[in-house]
Amino acid sequence: MSKLNAHHMHKSMSTTTQSTPGKQLHIAIARNDWPTAKSIIEKYKSIAGSAKNSSGSTPLMMAANGKCGKNNKLLLELLLVDGNGGKESAAERNKRVSFMLEYALFRCTICRIH
Numbered sequence: 001m002s003k004l005n006a007h008h009m010h011k012s013m014s015t016t017t018q019s020t021p022g023k024q025l026h027i028a029i030a031r032n033d034w035p036t037a038k039s040i041i042e043k044y045k046s047i048a049g050s051a052k053n054s055s056g057s058t059p060l061m062m063a064a065n066g067k068c069g070k071n072n073k074l075l076l077e078l079l080l081v082d083g084n085g086g087k088e089s090a091a092e093r094n095k096r097v098s099f100m101l102e103y104a105l106f107r108c109t110i111c112r113i114h
Helices: 003-017 021-030 034-044 059-064 069-079 086-113
Strands: none
Touching: 021 034, 021 059, 034 069, 059 069, 059 086, 069 086
16 A cells, blocks of 8 residues: 555544544543533534434433533533523424424324314
8 A cells, every 4th residue: 555545544534533522522421521521612612512422412411411420510501601502402402392292282182083
């Protein structure tokens, strides 16, 4: 393999394995690493703060479930600062829940009619 091909291969592999700010934040929260989580949120704001993991959880959901240990309160407060992604995540979830409730009520109404 030529040096040029080896360099290109290495570059493309490192690009595909690089972690996004959102993934980095999820990892920091899962590891209970408050300083790293804080740094990522302050640097990337909602890009990281509203990112979903492979399970569909946002950092706000992880914090609400106690994933950052004694620093959960600090994490929640930081995520809920305007522009950091927490409020946007909560609003999106509320829309989905409202839609599901309305749909369920609609279905119940239809069932009663027939």
